[in-house]
Amino acid sequence: MTAIGAAAAEDALPAAGPAAWRRAIRDWLEANLPPAWRADAIAPAEPGLEELKAWEARMYRAGLAGVAWPKAYGGHGLTLREHLIVSQEIGRMPMPESVNSIGKELAGPILLAIGTEEQKKRFIPAILEMREIWCQGFSEPEAGSDLAGLRTRATHDGKVWRINGRKIWTSGGFRAQRCLLLARTGTLEDRHRGLALFVLRMDAPGVTVQRIRQIDGEAEFAEVFLDDVPVEEADALGSPDEGWQAAVRVLEIERATNRMYRAWRLENELRHLVAACRADPNLAPLLADPAYAQRLAQFRIEIEVLKRYVEGVVEDLAAGGAIGGRGSLIKLHWSEAHQRFAALALELLGQAALPPAPEVRAAQRRFRRIYLRARAETIYAGTSQIQLGIIADRILRLPRAA
Amino acid sequence: MSDTEEIARTARRAAAACAGLDAAGAARRLAADGILGLLAPEETGGLALPLPAAAPVAAADAAELLAFPLVEALLLARLLAPLAPEVAAAVVAGEAVATVAWRGALRLAENGALHGTVGRAAMAREARWLVAALERGGAALVDLRAGPGVAVEEDPSGLDLERPAALVTVGGARAARLIPDGPEWSALRADAQLLRGAEMLGSAERCLEAAIGHLSGRRAFGRPLVANQGLRFALARHKLALENARHALAHALAVAGQDPRGRSIARLVARVTAAEAGLLLCEGAIQLHGGMGFTWDVPLHRHLRRVREAAAQCDPAGARAALAARLDEPAEEEREWAA
Ligand SMILES: Cc1cc2nc3c(=O)[nH]c(=O)nc-3n(C[C@H](O)[C@H](O)[C@H](O)COP(=O)(O)OP(=O)(O)OC[C@H]3O[C@@H](n4cnc5c(N)ncnc54)[C@H](O)[C@@H]3O)c2cc1C
Numbered sequence: 001m002t003a004i005g006a007a008a009a010e011d012a013l014p015a016a017g018p019a020a021w022r023r024a025i026r027d028w029l030e031a032n033l034p035p036a037w038r039a040d041a042i043a044p045a046e047p048g049l050e051e052l053k054a055w056e057a058r059m060y061r062a063g064l065a066g067v068a069w070p071k072a073y074g075g076h077g078l079t080l081r082e083h084l085i086v087s088q089e090i091g092r093m094p095m096p097e098s099v100n101s102i103g104k105e106l107a108g109p110i111l112l113a114i115g116t117e118e119q120k121k122r123f124i125p126a127i128l129e130m131r132e133i134w135c136q137g138f139s140e141p142e143a144g145s146d147l148a149g150l151r152t153r154a155t156h157d158g159k160v161w162r163i164n165g166r167k168i169w170t171s172g173g174f175r176a177q178r179c180l181l182l183a184r185t186g187t188l189e190d191r192h193r194g195l196a197l198f199v200l201r202m203d204a205p206g207v208t209v210q211r212i213r214q215i216d217g218e219a220e221f222a223e224v225f226l227d228d229v230p231v232e233e234a235d236a237l238g239s240p241d242e243g244w245q246a247a248v249r250v251l252e253i254e255r256a257t258n259r260m261y262r263a264w265r266l267e268n269e270l271r272h273l274v275a276a277c278r279a280d281p282n283l284a285p286l287l288a289d290p291a292y293a294q295r296l297a298q299f300r301i302e303i304e305v306l307k308r309y310v311e312g313v314v315e316d317l318a319a320g321g322a323i324g325g326r327g328s329l330i331k332l333h334w335s336e337a338h339q340r341f342a343a344l345a346l347e348l349l350g351q352a353a354l355p356p357a358p359e360v361r362a363a364q365r366r367f368r369r370i371y372l373r374a375r376a377e378t379i380y381a382g383t384s385q386i387q388l389g390i391i392a393d394r395i396l397r398l399p400r401a402a
Numbered sequence: 403m404s405d406t407e408e409i410a411r412t413a414r415r416a417a418a419a420c421a422g423l424d425a426a427g428a429a430r431r432l433a434a435d436g437i438l439g440l441l442a443p444e445e446t447g448g449l450a451l452p453l454p455a456a457a458p459v460a461a462a463d464a465a466e467l468l469a470f471p472l473v474e475a476l477l478l479a480r481l482l483a484p485l486a487p488e489v490a491a492a493v494v495a496g497e498a499v500a501t502v503a504w505r506g507a508l509r510l511a512e513n514g515a516l517h518g519t520v521g522r523a524a525m526a527r528e529a530r531w532l533v534a535a536l537e538r539g540g541a542a543l544v545d546l547r548a549g550p551g552v553a554v555e556e557d558p559s560g561l562d563l564e565r566p567a568a569l570v571t572v573g574g575a576r577a578a579r580l581i582p583d584g585p586e587w588s589a590l591r592a593d594a595q596l597l598r599g600a601e602m603l604g605s606a607e608r609c610l611e612a613a614i615g616h617l618s619g620r621r622a623f624g625r626p627l628v629a630n631q632g633l634r635f636a637l638a639r640h641k642l643a644l645e646n647a648r649h650a651l652a653h654a655l656a657v658a659g660q661d662p663r664g665r666s667i668a669r670l671v672a673r674v675t676a677a678e679a680g681l682l683l684c685e686g687a688i689q690l691h692g693g694m695g696f697t698w699d700v701p702l703h704r705h706l707r708r709v710r711e712a713a714a715q716c717d718p719a720g721a722r723a724a725l726a727a728r729l730d731e732p733a734e735e736e737r738e739w740a741a
Contacts, residue, residue, distance in 0.1 A: 274729050293726035297674075300725050301650075304671045304733060308649035329645050389631075391638035398628050398637065399618050 018085055025089040028062055039094035039366050040272045042358045049175060052099045057130040064090065065104060066128045069112065073124035084260060084314045091264025094272070094366075102172065103127040103134035105258045107180045110197070110250050114238040123178070123199065135176035137167040137200065137224060138247065144169075145386050147182075148191045148244065152226060154183040154198060161198065161231040163206075166223065169380070173209050173222035176202050181231075182247050185240050195243030199235040206230075216372040254381045255327030256313050262334060263306040266341070269370065270299055273345050276363035282353040283360075295344050302337035309333070325394035332387040335377040342371040410458035413437060417466035425499045425528035428470040433496025437472075442479035446490040453593055454655040460597040461604030467704050469564035471501045471524040473597040478502065478533060481590045486543055486579045489531055500531035502594070504715055505559075507535040508542060508572055510580075516542055519571040521557045522711070526568035531578075533590075534570065539583030544575060551575030561707035585662040592664020598712040599651045599672050602680030603644065605705035609687035610640050612702060616691050636690065640683050647672070647679035667733045673721040677713035684709045 033055075036045035047055070059065050067083040069075025076082075098104060108127050111120055126132040143150035152165025163183055170179070179200040186194020202209070206229035211219040238246050259265075274296070277283035286292050309330045313323060345367040352360045378384045392398045416435040420428040432438050440456050442448025449455075456476050463472045475493050478500045482490040492498035503520035510516060520534040532544045546552055553571045560567025581587050614637060617628040627633055654672035661669070684706040688695035695702055 271730065287726075287729075290723070294722055296729055297722040297725035300667075300729060301671045301674055301722075304653075304667065305646045305650050305675060307733075308653050309645075312649060326645075329642050332642055333646060385635070388635040388638040391641055392634035396614060396637055396641055398614065398634055399626060400629050401625060 018082075021082065022085050022089060025064065025086055026092075028064075029089060029093045029095070032058065032062070033093060033095050037096055039096075040268075040362060042362045044362070044365070047096060049099060052096060053130045053133075055096075056098060056100060060128045060130070066108075066124075069108065069124065069128075073112070073120050074128045075124070080314045080318050084311070087260035088264045091261030091266075092268055094265070094268050099172065099175065100127065100130060100133045101259065102136050102176075102180070103132065103178070106136055106250050106254055107134040107178070109253050109257075110180070110246060111237070113249065114197075114242065114246055116234075118234065119199070119237070132177040133172065133175055134178045134180060135170050135173045135202070135224075136250075137170055137173075137179045137181040138250075139169045140166060141168050145383055147247070148195070149188070150182060150184060150195070151188060152181070152183045154185050154196060154231070156185075160233065161236060163198070163200065163226045163229040163231055165226050167226065168223045169212075169221050170209075170224045171221045171380075173202070173224050174211050174219075178202060179224070180237075180250070182243060185243075192244040193241060195247065196240045197237040197243050197246050198231050199237055200226075200229065200231055201235075204229050204231070215375060216369060251382060252323045252325075252327045255331040255387075256323045257310075257317075257327075258381075260310055260314075263303050263310055266299075266303050266306070266334070266338060269345075269367075270296070270303065270341070272363060273348065273367065276360050277348060279357055279359045280352045282351055283348060286348060286351065292344070292348065295340070299337060299341040299344070302333065302341075306330070306334050306337070325390050328382070328387040328390040329395070331381060332384055332391070335374075336384065338377055339374045342367065342374040346371050406455070406458055409440075409455055410462060413459040413462035414466065417462050417468040420466075420468055420470060423469070425470055425525050428468065429475070429493075429496035429499050431496070432470065432472070432475075433494065438475050438496055439479060439494035441476050442490055442494050443483045446479060446483045446487055447494045448479060448483070453596065453658045454652075456597055457600040457651070457655055460600035461607070464601035464604030464705070464708060465608045467564050467701060467708070469525075471499070471529070471565055473594055473601065474501045474524060475499070476597070477590050477594055478531075481533070481581065481586055482543065482579075485581060489543065489578075493531075498531060499525065499529040500533070501526050501529040502590075503532060503534040503570055504591075504594070507537045508544075509537050510542065510577070514576050515551075515574045516544065516572045516577055517574065519569055521559065521567065521569045522715070523554075523557070523568045523570050524562070524565040526554045526570050527566070532570055533581065534572075536580075536583075541581040541587055542577035543579040543581060544570075544572060545578050546570070548575050548578075560711060562711050563704055563707055565708070567711065588663045592669060593658060595664075595673055595716050596651065596654055596658060596669065598715050599647070599654075599676030602676045602709050602712045602716075603647055603651065605709050606640075606644055606647075606680050606683035609684045609702055609705050610637070610644060612700075613637065613640070613687040613690040616694070633690065636686065640686055643675075643679040643682050647675035650675040667725065667728065667731065670721040670725045673716040674718045674725075677716045677718040680709040681706075681713055 035041060036043060037047055063076055064086050066075040067078050067086050068080050071077040104127060108124060111123055138147060140150045140152060154161045154163050179202055181198045181200045182195060183198060184194055185196045206227040208225040210223045212221050212223055213219045277287050349364045349367055412435050416432050416437055420431050437459055439448030440451050443450050460473055479490050479493045493500050501523050503523040505522040506520040508516045508518040508520060523532055526532055529546055532546050533541050535541050551574045554568050557567035557569045617633055618626055620627050650672045654668040657666060657668050688702050694700055
């Protein structure tokens, strides 16, 4: 294994500049990612959970995770600009999705923002080293878009918190060791007030996880039943009334900086589709067909726009600014663009010559999956309707009554 | 005038002060604020700022429905400075109005006489100078007051009310100067598209503000119209289109200097998104105003007219086709990294 390692993270950057850093990351990924794991592989192999954990731990040691997190907690102590460079290279490489993206992209940032020193020391390194996978326990059967209507209750019994209720659509709930849980400490009528964030151990007594099968046949999300689950005082996150603000912050991160590599991954998808079409006698001429050419060009435009948003957020955050409501613009933009593109890819690849060449089959497999999964992209992290509402309320500040 | 905010403020104030003035009057007023020389070199009395400095000015000119060919003046002062310094200086000083025919090309005969008809020349009736493309490449600077060899009439393809487009027919007049077929001439056309983009977004923003104002003030079914989710969502989509285009345009402007021939992917993206946002927001605002939107007195149609012409100049269909032909090509910033 060629590790660019901490040495590369610390020395190569200031010494040789961002171009050398980028080159080092690209080379490391090329050298280390098993070719069969690439989503464009002609003979793909699905890695198992343990393999993925080991892979992600290696990525971390090579300097590709926790890039901008403080060294005190195991991070590499660089800036978001370097995180962006790493993300761009990760996006360019069609590698498996992280099995701990909730830990790295949602739990980590919120822990760093509002966690105690002790919590940061305890949780952050475990995320980076892939010892603890996280899930996000926000949605409930009776509280999805209207998250403030959640009913899962946290009561203090004098010694510990006791959690009772039910969470649903919990991605990766079955493999997680920890859950970032939003629960109610006040009454249902309090709505946004009286909510708190907790770190729940998924192996605690009273936690039952039931996987839910989804439209692509996989069962990545789950229902989580919580029956008098104890949570130590030390695992309450932030102050008991801060829960809603913290949750909103988590959602802003989820919409704006989560999977920062997305634009570059979408570009990889577009290139893959075009390459597959070029390799097929039926599809190659369709690339020049004005109707298809326009739609492909449209996606290229949308990718470029997404890059501009992401770069803007990174620059603003680096300058000490906040994400705010603009995550809703970004999320609405990419999710709808990606759905249109996925449908276009299916439509094109369905017209391939028979029998399809191996590279065309590989693309068909990849885009069938992308198409089905993209249906969720306008639902999770706030549906498109919710994003439109946020833009109307928080960005345009439209009045409701006068 | 140094930072963008200050340029924008000055431009808004100056553009508003031009209300009711003819082109010559507007030229003097804008020159007094130093606006016309923003891009021109210092020798001609300009500030020699890079292209992005002109964007807030173009946006302000659109928002105020300025009756002056401002984008033309800014870019011609830059183009003509080395070739016809006295003309460039007169433009910067607000002493001469100059415009460009954005459609068609003139024929240059052996004897140096120009022939043919060019179109979409904003305010050519009020202008002294015209720059028009030549069929053989490059362009010609034509004195519109030269005499019988030049005729200016309405361009019936135009819609803009404040800056009426003209057809210019040249029958034997000679060029005051020939402009070589080089990067400077390409840059004028490519940069004009980006500044048109800025104008479209200036109009679009105005129209969005107007729509929000109207829907917030008007009541129906016992509540403000804007309380209806369908309308809120429509406005939110307008905002998204505007922000998308803004991000694309800002980037294209920022990298414009590295791409003098105007072939960057960034420019293509900016042209398409600005034209789409401009049209969506202006047409959308008319719809959201109901019958009021269809009236002459509400200026939404004025914005729409300008945006339609600007969109035509940005040629979103052509830009999209160019992008489609370059799908495999990495974006500029990536090429830079690879280097
Ligand atoms: C693949 C996937 C993974 C997920 N992972 C997680 C996870 O890890 N953790 C977690 O907590 N949650 C997760 N979710 C849940 C997700 O956040 C919710 O599904 C989402 O917020 C919508 O809530 P809901 O399903 O209850 O739909 P509802 O809120 O019931 O919405 C139903 C429909 O009504 C529309 N609607 C609702 N309210 C309004 C309104 N005010 N105006 C207009 N339209 C409205 C919605 O847009 C939607 O179209 C996941 C969801 C999916 C699909």
